[in-house]
Amino acid sequence: MPEIDELRKKMETITLEMINLLKLRTDVAKEIGGIKKDLGITVTNETRESELREKIIAECNTLNLDESIGTKFLNFLLNESVKVQSKNLQTHLTIFLKAKEMEQKGKKIIHLEVGEPDFPPPESVKKSLSEVYEKGFGKYGPAEGLLEFRQSIAKFCNEKFHGKTNSDNILIVPGARFGVFLSISTLLNPGDEIIVIEPAWPAYRQCAINAGVKIRAIKTTLESNWEPTIEQINSAINSNTKMIVLNYPNNPTGKILPEKLQDEIMNVVKKHNLFILSDEIYSNYSNKTWKSILSYDYKKAIITQSFSKSHSMTGYRIGYTISTPEIINKLTKLQALCLTNVSEPIQYIALNSINEDVSANCTLIHERLNVLIENCKKLNLEFTIPDGAMYVFAKIKNNEINTSNLAHKLLEHGLAVAPGEAFGDYGEFFRISACIEKESIIEGMNILNRVLEN
Numbered sequence: 001m002p003e004i005d006e007l008r009k010k011m012e013t014i015t016l017e018m019i020n021l022l023k024l025r026t027d028v029a030k031e032i033g034g035i036k037k038d039l040g041i042t043v044t045n046e047t048r049e050s051e052l053r054e055k056i057i058a059e060c061n062t063l064n065l066d067e068s069i070g071t072k073f074l075n076f077l078l079n080e081s082v083k084v085q086s087k088n089l090q091t092h093l094t095i096f097l098k099a100k101e102m103e104q105k106g107k108k109i110i111h112l113e114v115g116e117p118d119f120p121p122p123e124s125v126k127k128s129l130s131e132v133y134e135k136g137f138g139k140y141g142p143a144e145g146l147l148e149f150r151q152s153i154a155k156f157c158n159e160k161f162h163g164k165t166n167s168d169n170i171l172i173v174p175g176a177r178f179g180v181f182l183s184i185s186t187l188l189n190p191g192d193e194i195i196v197i198e199p200a201w202p203a204y205r206q207c208a209i210n211a212g213v214k215i216r217a218i219k220t221t222l223e224s225n226w227e228p229t230i231e232q233i234n235s236a237i238n239s240n241t242k243m244i245v246l247n248y249p250n251n252p253t254g255k256i257l258p259e260k261l262q263d264e265i266m267n268v269v270k271k272h273n274l275f276i277l278s279d280e281i282y283s284n285y286s287n288k289t290w291k292s293i294l295s296y297d298y299k300k301a302i303i304t305q306s307f308s309k310s311h312s313m314t315g316y317r318i319g320y321t322i323s324t325p326e327i328i329n330k331l332t333k334l335q336a337l338c339l340t341n342v343s344e345p346i347q348y349i350a351l352n353s354i355n356e357d358v359s360a361n362c363t364l365i366h367e368r369l370n371v372l373i374e375n376c377k378k379l380n381l382e383f384t385i386p387d388g389a390m391y392v393f394a395k396i397k398n399n400e401i402n403t404s405n406l407a408h409k410l411l412e413h414g415l416a417v418a419p420g421e422a423f424g425d426y427g428e429f430f431r432i433s434a435c436i437e438k439e440s441i442i443e444g445m446n447i448l449n450r451v452l453e454n
Contacts, residue, residue, distance in 0.1 A: 025077065026084060033085030040402045042425040043085045046217055049078060053238075068239050072191025075214035075240065082209060090404040091202050092418035092431065098408075099416040110444040112432045113407075113416040115251065115390055117312040119364065122356040125313065125349050132345040141344050143336035144328065145172025145320070149351040153320050156354055157305075161283075161292035168325040171332055172318070172342045176281050176306035177203055179321035182331040183277050183302045185211045188242050195236050195244040197228050198424030199393060201251045201279070216241070219425055222395070225384055226255040230264050237268075243275040246293065249282040252393040252423050252431040254369075254386020256290050266296055275300045281319075284310040284362055286388040299324050307350050309390070310358050318342065318350045365390050368434040368441060375445035376432070379452070393420070395429045396452065403430040406451075415447040 036043060053071060060070035092113045099109045132138065144150065150167035157163045173179040180203055188194060190212030196204050197218045208215050216236040220226045233244070246265070248256050257265070269276050278293035280303055294303050306319030321331060335341075369390060376383055376392050383394035395403075404419040407430065420429030434441060 029081040091422035113418040128349040128352045137344040141341045163294035171321045174317040176304040176319040179304035192242045193240045247279040249388030254389040256387035282389040372434045
């Protein structure tokens, strides 16, 4: 069939031309990334991306090409540019790993960069650790988690978060991070778009880019009390938008949305039939009224929770995801492919600790957070009082200092903080954690003060 052969050759030629153009575009992206790095400019530029998106849509209309195909192709190109330009991005983990390396060489480091409580897990964890061997936990198990554990979580969530869940609504995951990964990787396709309200935990962006999903960032500001507007959210939604991420109490700001605003966001989500991924890992650490997305009983909601912060079980890697049975089944299939099932011994330990009274942990973090807040005020830092979580997200008053450079400078003096660029377009901010004893927080803030004075 010579006609088909000719068309195939023509398609091959076009494809090779596209690859050559992709190489040229990638090279230009690298150049732009280098300039941005030198100038301290953030990798993403929502305004520029929106302008380009409008031009692509107009071109699609001119060419009579399906708009969604054109914009999905654009999203692929934009994500590739972000990957190229993000290789040197400094995050809290970058600083944490560098700090650990310095500690191995004998340097004393005060860790104010990570959200890892220094107090031990509940006593029941110690007891359960000694029981798992004798009770025979340690076999292959159901990918969705032990039934008894899922039943306990469902009961706990119904009582605490005013949900309507049962064991079929629960998936046990090795930490809330994996729940985020499963949700984005399973429910979204390459070229789809996900809305993230920033500043935000870096894993949302990283998981999306890994899945070929385009982030549409909504930037909130210190001046707006870290609150997004409904207009911002509506303007970010298009035919490719499939999910919005909420994280309240927020990491890094500690913000809790006013209930009316949260209700309005839910109305927008329902109107556009979007998935909503709600990361509620800091719900235990709420210093004002907080409302779980679970209470809305929305069929396309996915809630992630964990034992890491509430029970100080960071290294145990145990959490859970709540959604409809249909969504849970989709997530379970990928989890089974990746890791078969979460460790049975760890599930048993968490099962026995879920109903522990951990209110003392919340009180302790709140006290430490108050100490941190008072010291931030003494240093005349700009920030909002956090509504919850365990951080202060601050900037140096009347100073546009790049906090990535500051973070590395502070490491030399024995203090680790998280640079703001990890959380979005916030290169002048830095996150300070209140997870260690008060005396160490004060010592760390004294180091910050001395470095700033110099």
